Amino acid sequence: MSNLLEINNVVKRYGDFTALNNVSIHIPKGSVFGLLGPNGAGKTSLIRIINQITMPDSGEVILDGEKLAPNHVEHIGYLPEERGLYKSMKVGEQALYLAQLKGLSKTEAKKRLKYWFDKFDISTWWDKKIEELSKGMAQKVQFIVTVLHEPKLLIFDEPFSGFDPINAQLIAQEILQLRDKGATIIFSTHRMESVEEMCDEIALIDKSNKILDGKLADIKRQFRTNTFQVGLNTDNPAEVQQKLKESFEVFPADFKLLNDGLTMNVKLTEGNSANDLLSFLTSKGQVQHFVELIPSANDIFIQAVNKNS
Amino acid sequence: MNKLKLIIGREFNAKVKNKSFIMMTFLSPLIMIGMMVLVVFLMKKNDQKIKEIVYVDNSGIFSKENFKDTETIKYQDYTKVGIEATKKKVEEGNHYGVLFIPKLDSLEVLAKSVEFYSKDTPGLNTIENIERNVNTHLRNLKMTKLGINLEKIAASRISSDIKMYNFSGEKSSKMINGMKIGVGSLAGYMLMMFVIIYGTSVMRSVIEEKTSRIIEVIVSSVKPFQLMMGKIIGNASAGLLQFFIWGVLLMIGSIAVSMFLGIDASKVFSQDVDIEQAAKMKELLGNKADIFLEIRKLPWMTLFFLFVFYFLGGYMLYSSLFAAIGAAVDNETDTQQFMMPIMAPLMLAVYVGAFTVINDPHGPIAVLFSHIPLTSPIVMLMRVPFGVPWWEVVISMTILIVTFLAVVWLAAKIYRVGILMYGKKPTYKDLWKWIRYNG
Numbered sequence: 001m002s003n004l005l006e007i008n009n010v011v012k013r014y015g016d017f018t019a020l021n022n023v024s025i026h027i028p029k030g031s032v033f034g035l036l037g038p039n040g041a042g043k044t045s046l047i048r049i050i051n052q053i054t055m056p057d058s059g060e061v062i063l064d065g066e067k068l069a070p071n072h073v074e075h076i077g078y079l080p081e082e083r084g085l086y087k088s089m090k091v092g093e094q095a096l097y098l099a100q101l102k103g104l105s106k107t108e109a110k111k112r113l114k115y116w117f118d119k120f121d122i123s124t125w126w127d128k129k130i131e132e133l134s135k136g137m138a139q140k141v142q143f144i145v146t147v148l149h150e151p152k153l154l155i156f157d158e159p160f161s162g163f164d165p166i167n168a169q170l171i172a173q174e175i176l177q178l179r180d181k182g183a184t185i186i187f188s189t190h191r192m193e194s195v196e197e198m199c200d201e202i203a204l205i206d207k208s209n210k211i212l213d214g215k216l217a218d219i220k221r222q223f224r225t226n227t228f229q230v231g232l233n234t235d236n237p238a239e240v241q242q243k244l245k246e247s248f249e250v251f252p253a254d255f256k257l258l259n260d261g262l263t264m265n266v267k268l269t270e271g272n273s274a275n276d277l278l279s280f281l282t283s284k285g286q287v288q289h290f291v292e293l294i295p296s297a298n299d300i301f302i303q304a305v306n307k308n309s
Numbered sequence: 310m311n312k313l314k315l316i317i318g319r320e321f322n323a324k325v326k327n328k329s330f331i332m333m334t335f336l337s338p339l340i341m342i343g344m345m346v347l348v349v350f351l352m353k354k355n356d357q358k359i360k361e362i363v364y365v366d367n368s369g370i371f372s373k374e375n376f377k378d379t380e381t382i383k384y385q386d387y388t389k390v391g392i393e394a395t396k397k398k399v400e401e402g403n404h405y406g407v408l409f410i411p412k413l414d415s416l417e418v419l420a421k422s423v424e425f426y427s428k429d430t431p432g433l434n435t436i437e438n439i440e441r442n443v444n445t446h447l448r449n450l451k452m453t454k455l456g457i458n459l460e461k462i463a464a465s466r467i468s469s470d471i472k473m474y475n476f477s478g479e480k481s482s483k484m485i486n487g488m489k490i491g492v493g494s495l496a497g498y499m500l501m502m503f504v505i506i507y508g509t510s511v512m513r514s515v516i517e518e519k520t521s522r523i524i525e526v527i528v529s530s531v532k533p534f535q536l537m538m539g540k541i542i543g544n545a546s547a548g549l550l551q552f553f554i555w556g557v558l559l560m561i562g563s564i565a566v567s568m569f570l571g572i573d574a575s576k577v578f579s580q581d582v583d584i585e586q587a588a589k590m591k592e593l594l595g596n597k598a599d600i601f602l603e604i605r606k607l608p609w610m611t612l613f614f615l616f617v618f619y620f621l622g623g624y625m626l627y628s629s630l631f632a633a634i635g636a637a638v639d640n641e642t643d644t645q646q647f648m649m650p651i652m653a654p655l656m657l658a659v660y661v662g663a664f665t666v667i668n669d670p671h672g673p674i675a676v677l678f679s680h681i682p683l684t685s686p687i688v689m690l691m692r693v694p695f696g697v698p699w700w701e702v703v704i705s706m707t708i709l710i711v712t713f714l715a716v717v718w719l720a721a722k723i724y725r726v727g728i729l730m731y732g733k734k735p736t737y738k739d740l741w742k743w744i745r746y747n748g
Contacts, residue, residue, distance in 0.1 A: 084522025
């Protein structure tokens with residue numbers, strides 16, 4: 001798979017402050033790419049560079065094989081974290097204006113807006129002013145405006161904030177559909193569960209540096225601790241734990257079994273495998289529960305950032 | 310270019326469709342006219358109140374002849390009542406005031422010793438009238454004493470009116486000079502109002518985009534510079550439309566008013582208290598045709614062209630500064646500290662225009678300020694009716710254009726950074742830092 005967006009050695013400074021320190025990120029075509037990082041890490045600076053709102057001090061950005069140029073704004077859709085529309089402008093008028101700024105003709109924009117307004121069942125809002133709409137309603141309008149010109153690259157910064165769970169679900173589906181139609185999506189969020197659900201690849205930025213990137217599955221593998229959650233029904237829990245400690249590392253676990261029994265986290269040590277652990281357990285009693293602890297995106301985020309500081 | 314057009318269109322529509330714009334365009338002329346009518350009405354009302362002034366002449370050299378009644382002042386001789394009793398009467402409110410002329414031998418000393426008592430401080434017109442009456446009589450007495458024949462003096466009175474020419478063959482007179490001052494001041498004043506009203510409107514529009522947070526969406530589609538220029542041009546177009554509407558209304562209105570007031574006009578003029586002024590006005594009404602001919606001789610085409618040029622130049626220069634201020638702050642209350650340095654040159658220009666240009670339109674101060682770009686639009690507009698050499702105008706225009714380009718360039722740098730900055734109110738040091746940021 002080729003890359004839609006390549007960010008190569010980008011440096012951005014504001015006075016003495018370095019917002020991005022030699023950051024390189026490659027985003028494959030047709031993927032949902034999670035751009036993660038703590039507050040103030042430099043995500044917004046990077047997004048603004050991709051949107052050509054600001055220019056990097058050095059480094060380059062390549063969009064679909066071409067060096068980023070002013071005409072590329074028509075191929076990018078951006079939903080900023082801080083949403084905003086003209087409050088006293090009518091919904092339809094405003095959507096038309098923003099679509100035309102992205103290079104759509106008026107007739108084409110009208111046609112597409114009709115499609116999206118019907119799809120979201122909001123056609124009656126056309127002549128309403130934004131200030132008459134609720135926050136969630138305005139967000140919907142803003143989402144439509146972001147995707148209307150069918151850009152190759154979509155950048156969503158916290159796309160679900162302000163939406164109720166039902167609408168958040170709707171937006172998530174739309175985003176995945178857009179990807180299936182060929183769009184590439186940069187997804188910046190602090191909600192790690194949505195990263196798990198949606199992202200194919202991620203990059204983690206902390207303190208102006210990229211500290212981690214790659215396929216989410218690969219990163220998880222990289223962060224695996226070979227620890228298993230174990231639930232066992234046994235007559236002699238103390239003895240089992242004692243024996244286990246001879247060949248494995250054992251930690252207390254915090255989960256409930258259906259039947260009461262011994263629960264613990266067991267970490268494999270050098271020279272033994274999951275099978276070794278399982279056969280030991282089966283010899284000691286009834287195995288109720290045996291699951292590898294896969295690090296969540298949340299765990300990875302916290303671990304990586306803590307390690308970096 | 311296409312996007313710039315879109316932005317200009319939106320800004321223009323947002324401004325023009327706004328209720329306050331419609332109100333201002335159609336109501337403010339009505340309010341202006343209403344206020345003028347009110348002022349004239351009140352002045353008339355005020356003048357109609359007759360002031361009874363009594364005089365106590367202990368010197369015995371004045372008579373009722375010397376105190377001629379006017380439409381608003383009536384004199385009465387109370388010499389027989391005596392000063393103390395008269396003062397009491399004035400204090401009780403029976404008369405407006407009492408003039409006391411003591412008995413003194415020397416006319417010179419007497420001239421300095423006349424006193425006037427009243428409950429309220431008299432207006433300038435009233436006191437001038439009294440002084441003139443006293444003065445004229447005392448001077449006549451003095452002249453007689455010196456053996457000068459008063460009749461011969463009266464017969465020798467000649468009124469001169471110097472016709473002024475410049476070397477391009479234009480004829481001018483005091484009257485037409487007054488016209489020039491009027492036209493120039495009006496143009497300069499309107500320019501200042503336009504700059505303030507539409508400049509702050511640009512600023513408010515920038516702040517609105519910032520607080521509503523739409524700015525980030527817009528600048529991901531267009532260059533901040535395009536947005537800023539679109540705003541400035543869009544607002545200017547709305548302003549020009551407003552002036553156009555006012556112009557049309559003014560034409561309709563002045564035709565209507567002159568038809569309505571045609572008969573009344575002479576009366577309004579003749580009520581003027583200043584005799585010299587009144588005489589001039591009568592002359593004006595008598596020689597209406599002459600005046601119109603002279604007005605027609607003003608360089609109207611040049612005036613119109615320069616008016617539009619300085620209008621746009623001045624407005625663009627200032628509104629780019631206003632846009633930069635709007636971008637630098639989060640809300641309107643924070644704009645105060647940055648507004649002062651912008652308002653100061655505007656005010657200065659109007660003062661220079663009002664005090665210097667009128668006295669000496671081609672003096673060094675007037676010339677200097679009509680070249681300094683922040684004041685030149687107003688000061689030069691005020692000078693133009695008096696005839697400014699073309700090369701001076703060209704230099705002034707060039708300086709204005711170059712400055713405008715430089716200021717827009719600087720303002721765009723502040724704007725570009727400012728629109729994405731929230732929180733702390735920036736200092737001048739911050740602005741300077743923003744100017745030096747790259748890209």
